[in-house]
Amino acid sequence: LDRGGKDDKSFNSSAFEGANRAKEKLGITLKFVEAADDNAYEGILRSFARRDFDLMIGVGFAQKEAVQKVAVQFPDKHFAIVDSEVQAPNVRSLMFEEHEGAYLVGAIAAMASKSRIIGFVGGMDIPLIRRFAMGYEAGARKIDPGAKVILNFVGITGEAWNNAPKAKELALSQYTGGAEVVFAAAGASNFGVFDAAEERKKLAIGVDSNQNWTKPGFILTSMLKRVDEAVYATILEAQSGKFQGGIRSFGLANQGIGYAVDKYNEKLLTPEIRARVEELKSDILAGKIVVPDFYKTR
Amino acid sequence: MSGKSVQGLLSALFGVLVGLILGLLVVWGAGENPLTVLRILARGAFGSRYDLGMTLFYSTPLIFTGLSVAVVFRAGMFNIGAEGQLTVGTIAAAMAGILLPFLPMPIAPLVAWVCASLAGAAWGAIPGWLRARRGSHEVINTIMLNFVAAGLCSYFALYPLRNLQSQNPETRGIASQFKLAPFPLFEGAPVGWALPLALLMALFVWFLLWRTVIGFEWRAVGLNEVAARAAGIDVARARVGAFAFAGALAGMVGVAEVLGNSGRFRVGFSPEYGFMGIAVALLGRNHPAGVVAAALLLGALHKGAAELDLETDRVTRDLSLVFQGLIILCVSAEGWWFQNRRRKATAGSQKSTGVVPASNSP
Amino acid sequence: MILDELGASTLRVSTPLVFAALGGLYSERAGVVNIALEGMMLVGAFAAAAGTYFAHDPWVGAAAGMASGMSLAAIYALFVISLRANQVVAGTAINILALGLTPLLCKALFEVTSSTPSIPLSDRFHSAPVVAAWILVLVSWIVVQRTPAGLWLRFAGENPDALDSAGVRVNFVRWVAVLISGGLAGLGGASLSLFLSSSFSRNMTAGRGFIALAALIFGKWRPVPAAVACLLFGCFEATQIRLQGITFPGGGSFPVQFVQILPYFLTILVLAGFVGQSRPPRALGLPFRRE
Amino acid sequence: MTGTIPLAVEMRGVIKRFGAATANAGVDLQVARGTIHGIVGENGAGKSTAMNLLFGKYRSDAGEVLLDGNVRRWRSPAEAIAAGIGMVHQHFLLGGPHTALENIILGAEPRRHGFIDTARARADLELLAQAHHLPVPWDTPVDQLPVGIQQRVEILKALYRQARVLILDEPTAVLTPSEADHLLAGLREFVKSGRTVLLVTHKLREVLSWTDQLTVFRAGRTVATLRTKETTAEAVAEKMIGRKVDLKVRWPPGTPTTECLLEVRHLTTAHPGKGLQDISISARAGEIVGIAGVEGNGQSELVRTILSPAEQDLRGGEISWLGTSALRLNSAQVRGLGVASIPEDRISKGLLTEATVQENFILGHQRRSEYSSFGVLKRLAINAAALRVLEDNDVRPADVSVPARVLSGGNQQKLIFGRELHGQPRFIVACQPTRGVDLGAAQFIHEQLVRCRDRGAGVLLVSSELEEILALSDRILVMYGGRIVAEYGRQEATEAELGLRMGGV
Numbered sequence A: 001l002d003r004g005g006k007d008d009k010s011f012n013s014s015a016f017e018g019a020n021r022a023k024e025k026l027g028i029t030l031k032f033v034e035a036a037d038d039n040a041y042e043g044i045l046r047s048f049a050r051r052d053f054d055l056m057i058g059v060g061f062a063q064k065e066a067v068q069k070v071a072v073q074f075p076d077k078h079f080a081i082v083d084s085e086v087q088a089p090n091v092r093s094l095m096f097e098e099h100e101g102a103y104l105v106g107a108i109a110a111m112a113s114k115s116r117i118i119g120f121v122g123g124m125d126i127p128l129i130r131r132f133a134m135g136y137e138a139g140a141r142k143i144d145p146g147a148k149v150i151l152n153f154v155g156i157t158g159e160a161w162n163n164a165p166k167a168k169e170l171a172l173s174q175y176t177g178g179a180e181v182v183f184a185a186a187g188a189s190n191f192g193v194f195d196a197a198e199e200r201k202k203l204a205i206g207v208d209s210n211q212n213w214t215k216p217g218f219i220l221t222s223m224l225k226r227v228d229e230a231v232y233a234t235i236l237e238a239q240s241g242k243f244q245g246g247i248r249s250f251g252l253a254n255q256g257i258g259y260a261v262d263k264y265n266e267k268l269l270t271p272e273i274r275a276r277v278e279e280l281k282s283d284i285l286a287g288k289i290v291v292p293d294f295y296k297t298r
Numbered sequence B: 001m002s003g004k005s006v007q008g009l010l011s012a013l014f015g016v017l018v019g020l021i022l023g024l025l026v027v028w029g030a031g032e033n034p035l036t037v038l039r040i041l042a043r044g045a046f047g048s049r050y051d052l053g054m055t056l057f058y059s060t061p062l063i064f065t066g067l068s069v070a071v072v073f074r075a076g077m078f079n080i081g082a083e084g085q086l087t088v089g090t091i092a093a094a095m096a097g098i099l100l101p102f103l104p105m106p107i108a109p110l111v112a113w114v115c116a117s118l119a120g121a122a123w124g125a126i127p128g129w130l131r132a133r134r135g136s137h138e139v140i141n142t143i144m145l146n147f148v149a150a151g152l153c154s155y156f157a158l159y160p161l162r163n164l165q166s167q168n169p170e171t172r173g174i175a176s177q178f179k180l181a182p183f184p185l186f187e188g189a190p191v192g193w194a195l196p197l198a199l200l201m202a203l204f205v206w207f208l209l210w211r212t213v214i215g216f217e218w219r220a221v222g223l224n225e226v227a228a229r230a231a232g233i234d235v236a237r238a239r240v241g242a243f244a245f246a247g248a249l250a251g252m253v254g255v256a257e258v259l260g261n262s263g264r265f266r267v268g269f270s271p272e273y274g275f276m277g278i279a280v281a282l283l284g285r286n287h288p289a290g291v292v293a294a295a296l297l298l299g300a301l302h303k304g305a306a307e308l309d310l311e312t313d314r315v316t317r318d319l320s321l322v323f324q325g326l327i328i329l330c331v332s333a334e335g336w337w338f339q340n341r342r343r344k345a346t347a348g349s350q351k352s353t354g355v356v357p358a359s360n361s362p
Numbered sequence C: 001m002i003l004d005e006l007g008a009s010t011l012r013v014s015t016p017l018v019f020a021a022l023g024g025l026y027s028e029r030a031g032v033v034n035i036a037l038e039g040m041m042l043v044g045a046f047a048a049a050a051g052t053y054f055a056h057d058p059w060v061g062a063a064a065g066m067a068s069g070m071s072l073a074a075i076y077a078l079f080v081i082s083l084r085a086n087q088v089v090a091g092t093a094i095n096i097l098a099l100g101l102t103p104l105l106c107k108a109l110f111e112v113t114s115s116t117p118s119i120p121l122s123d124r125f126h127s128a129p130v131v132a133a134w135i136l137v138l139v140s141w142i143v144v145q146r147t148p149a150g151l152w153l154r155f156a157g158e159n160p161d162a163l164d165s166a167g168v169r170v171n172f173v174r175w176v177a178v179l180i181s182g183g184l185a186g187l188g189g190a191s192l193s194l195f196l197s198s199s200f201s202r203n204m205t206a207g208r209g210f211i212a213l214a215a216l217i218f219g220k221w222r223p224v225p226a227a228v229a230c231l232l233f234g235c236f237e238a239t240q241i242r243l244q245g246i247t248f249p250g251g252g253s254f255p256v257q258f259v260q261i262l263p264y265f266l267t268i269l270v271l272a273g274f275v276g277q278s279r280p281p282r283a284l285g286l287p288f289r290r291e
Numbered sequence D: 001m002t003g004t005i006p007l008a009v010e011m012r013g014v015i016k017r018f019g020a021a022t023a024n025a026g027v028d029l030q031v032a033r034g035t036i037h038g039i040v041g042e043n044g045a046g047k048s049t050a051m052n053l054l055f056g057k058y059r060s061d062a063g064e065v066l067l068d069g070n071v072r073r074w075r076s077p078a079e080a081i082a083a084g085i086g087m088v089h090q091h092f093l094l095g096g097p098h099t100a101l102e103n104i105i106l107g108a109e110p111r112r113h114g115f116i117d118t119a120r121a122r123a124d125l126e127l128l129a130q131a132h133h134l135p136v137p138w139d140t141p142v143d144q145l146p147v148g149i150q151q152r153v154e155i156l157k158a159l160y161r162q163a164r165v166l167i168l169d170e171p172t173a174v175l176t177p178s179e180a181d182h183l184l185a186g187l188r189e190f191v192k193s194g195r196t197v198l199l200v201t202h203k204l205r206e207v208l209s210w211t212d213q214l215t216v217f218r219a220g221r222t223v224a225t226l227r228t229k230e231t232t233a234e235a236v237a238e239k240m241i242g243r244k245v246d247l248k249v250r251w252p253p254g255t256p257t258t259e260c261l262l263e264v265r266h267l268t269t270a271h272p273g274k275g276l277q278d279i280s281i282s283a284r285a286g287e288i289v290g291i292a293g294v295e296g297n298g299q300s301e302l303v304r305t306i307l308s309p310a311e312q313d314l315r316g317g318e319i320s321w322l323g324t325s326a327l328r329l330n331s332a333q334v335r336g337l338g339v340a341s342i343p344e345d346r347i348s349k350g351l352l353t354e355a356t357v358q359e360n361f362i363l364g365h366q367r368r369s370e371y372s373s374f375g376v377l378k379r380l381a382i383n384a385a386a387l388r389v390l391e392d393n394d395v396r397p398a399d400v401s402v403p404a405r406v407l408s409g410g411n412q413q414k415l416i417f418g419r420e421l422h423g424q425p426r427f428i429v430a431c432q433p434t435r436g437v438d439l440g441a442a443q444f445i446h447e448q449l450v451r452c453r454d455r456g457a458g459v460l461l462v463s464s465e466l467e468e469i470l471a472l473s474d475r476i477l478v479m480y481g482g483r484i485v486a487e488y489g490r491q492e493a494t495e496a497e498l499g500l501r502m503g504g505v
Ligand SMILES: Nc1ncnc2c1ncn2[C@@H]1O[C@H](COP(=O)(O)OP(=O)(O)OP(=O)(O)O)[C@@H](O)[C@H]1O
Pocket: B355, B356, C291, D018, D019, D021, D022, D023, D024, D041, D042, D043, D044, D045, D046, D047, D048, D049, D050, D090, D409, D436
């Protein structure tokens, strides 16, 4: 099993958790590796494949090409990739409908914000983060067509995912600008946003894994992207010999995407909000609402 | 001359050795067996044709950036900006491949090469010009320009040239006739014509610096600006020229990356080749041959370290950074080891040489 | 209100810069180029976060940050002062070392390489670093201008030979200066992880050490102007943050990338436009040795 | 030697090497307390090195140093200072942007509550300055002070530390004769109280009229110690050089043509009160025009200005080279007209010390078609030409592949001469051409200049050595305070007259 990309306590840790759970419950051998750069994935996957690893999971879209190449060379091994589509019989692509989740938390944010202003802090301006942003904005507008969404990004290089001080300043400036809820999708920089929420006694929304616990009382909810579930399920199938290639999509429908409600934010999410969100959710599932997807825009 | 360079090589190797030993001590401190780590490093770098290929793949950009830093160093300045220059060069190569799909095969890659070089050169000329004409220091300026380049290029990659088929922050793919196929020898590792190009450039840099008027003038400025100016050399032009040429060299990383590897510009593709280039140039004592050797060493280290995570529990890829840092540190003090030895040697064999001119004694 | 906020933000953002620039000041006035500020800040940020995590007291953390900055500075001083290594090259090496060492240590202590656990609000600094930074600016000004040690410092960078002939050990002065430099840079890092955020994360300095260096040059190697230059760069940053997402009346907006490169771009302009004449200490970058 | 008077300082068999170079090959020196002791020797004889050893600045490789009869081995100047030794260095050791006061008190600052007690320092210094007739503007940054005043600052530095033994390394090089006499008279007072002075100087006149004894250095050794009253200039010179010398060589006069190669009119440059003021010079083919002056009176600026007018801050006037108006030309273009220059400081302005002799030879000629075509250097041609030049100019070793740094000073200078005169320039600007060069090389260099003149080139000779000016020049201009203050024909000038003019009288 391979783990690459930025170690951010939300996205990758989620994958890692899923794998670890598999290790504990299913007794598999687990090995995870962080790659130093985008060109290293291939070598690492290959090393794994050459040894006795049966299933290699590439976490993150950056590994697409590596997985594509190596999967062809090792047709009898199994591969999975998170967040990217690879067409091969022995590769399973684990895709997430982030925009759906973002839509829901956008709606929650708009409902929780009395000022009708909400914020978004993304790590870098890249398509994946734009996808979050677009869904978020649409969800907010659904609740309140006049809602104002402040959209900010932390940086222009990979440092953006680790620049919490900057993220904090961005969030502070958004709170000052009237935002009452800020959605953070910026890797380790998220903590800067949460710190800002804590200091200003405002609300923030976490991303990928459930981050509600990090700042109880200040995190309205977290948009969940159940990479752990996807990974666990994939491992389970591989172990029981039921592995199948192809694209596997995780969205609201199969609980691959969601929003977190737990003891830390029960009080923040009022029953009305929850009811309304559930309503939106079923509308999306029923196809009554089509959430705009940045990947499909021109 | 040759005695001196042999000595230089020896002392650089000595520095590398001391750095490696210190690094292994760190490993040992982290609770791993240093010998195992060394073996993993070696196998990861040279264990198979593919591994060797990947080592060469990493070395190729390092040759370019190392040469880039070395040329500027020879002209008496520091180029901390190879990272920005290579970023600009790479996007230029990608742009050529995307926007000029009508070019036929043999011409297409050449055009992309020229575009990458020119873009890098233009970017490199900026700090050279600022230093020559405005007197502001190139170290700060190149660092700032690295950020500016990152921002501009990510804009191009994400908006005008965005790849709609992918979730990656990257540009569209280049037309196929631009691509340089990898050599089959390396079992699929993306080592192609960029490597011979890099070696050719090393040769060219040597020729330029030591066999041409322009190179001589650059070096003269680097050795003694005042004397060079007094001898009628246009110091400002030399500064800008050396920096522009250095930028072009760094820009050629785009050939390796775009034409030889990914076929597009990807945001964040470089694991800081530009900064590693500083180390490469220093290790290689700012001589093209040394640069090639040092690039191989650091390329191997980078590739080998990727394997560490896989094989050990306690050390990670960050170790390769620690190794790099220690090696550069030790090599930077390398003059000291030798100076002391030389002083001892001369103190022993001293008789009546001395600067006191012979004609002075009766 | 917005202006108020901009001012506060500027003060906050510039605090680590002020510490680091002061650090650079000591080292560079003594004749030692300090590209390594970035690395010293980084280890400072890490040690401060780790120290606070274990001790539940930000002052302990700050002390740890300072100490770790000084340790790295000691390595640097050993190489550039005692072994007379090239200062830019060794400084770059120190930065790389810090970049690699911090995640390794982080992994050793916390089992993850990317960031330390978050520190609760009660264990963090609120305004102390800002105050401390500006007090240190004044202290540095007085030390440099009015004390014997300050005079030695200035001569160590200007004409070390003269200092040596006056009976003061140049390399001792430089060692002390570089150690102070490391301590201050470490504090700068601490203010980053304990004040501007709540944890350490990989490479979190994100070039701030270099910006501090630029501020130092812009401030012509003098404490107060350098600190003011830090404010200026902090202001660029704070403004940049507020410019993001501002839409033009026409409806279009400026690409964020262009806004984000603004501080760097302005730095270049400022250096080219105003500091052309700023003269570094004459012996900056030159190792000293008596025959 | 002088058994009765106690010795203040003694050096026995001291040896000092710098890398491969031996600067002191055996120095024996005895200095009696309460005297002024002269130290003389040619350039590079090792005087400064010996003094620095005494001061703890360098550490000797062998031999011992005694102070008041006790063997001392300092590890740093700090210890020497503590023992009562003060030194005024040949090359000023001043921190440019810092004030005179700061420079003087450095390392011995009076303190109050941990701060520098400026008021007390100032009061102490006022007293000291009055006692020794050395007034200095305390609060001016030293790099804005004229060199004469800088010299005073250096002397005050030593006095302020209450030195019992004061070493002065060429303190008068930048002073006018009258300033020098003033200073030396002050030293007589100084030694009356039992203190001791070691005075290093090139100027035999000073040694003979102000010292009690003198020691001669030659090639890194002490070769004689003489009582001043019992010796003569000729005798001392003979010891310095090691053979009988004619101190006054005069070269035959030149035969100038009417062709005017350099014409400078009313040239004025910036730096208010400091730059060049209304300078007019003309130099014809076939003559050597000498420019005399104490250092720091604008000669360097004049040379800089005429060699690269475009890069200077001109305020008015006209320069023309070989009939071409040159105000907009840079150094490359001036060179292109056939003007060669011998820079005053060969290491910093003339050589690439780390590059090979061959590359140093080609510097400035690299674009000539003999040596490059299509931008590629012609290595064989360069090699051959460089070797020929080395042989013609008697550069030793005649090896083109060694770095220039390994050549001795005189040979480096000969290399520069060979390079600059290569290609038969129409005009040569030579600044301090024999500074730091031994007598043999100096004569060779003079001969070269005369030969150039005789083949019809013009020569502008800038020197602070009066003998050199008098020996070579067909016409002599004197500079003082950025102006030309006097002009003499070949036979009209005397050393005394020039000395006065150089002092601004
Ligand atoms: N730091 C040094 N490194 C190498 N060589 C040196 C150094 N200092 C002096 N020398 C050499 O040692 C020799 C003696 O130098 P020194 O300065 O003592 O001569 P000097 O008698 O004072 O000459 P001058 O009259 O020119 O001042 C010279 O050949 C000089 O080049």
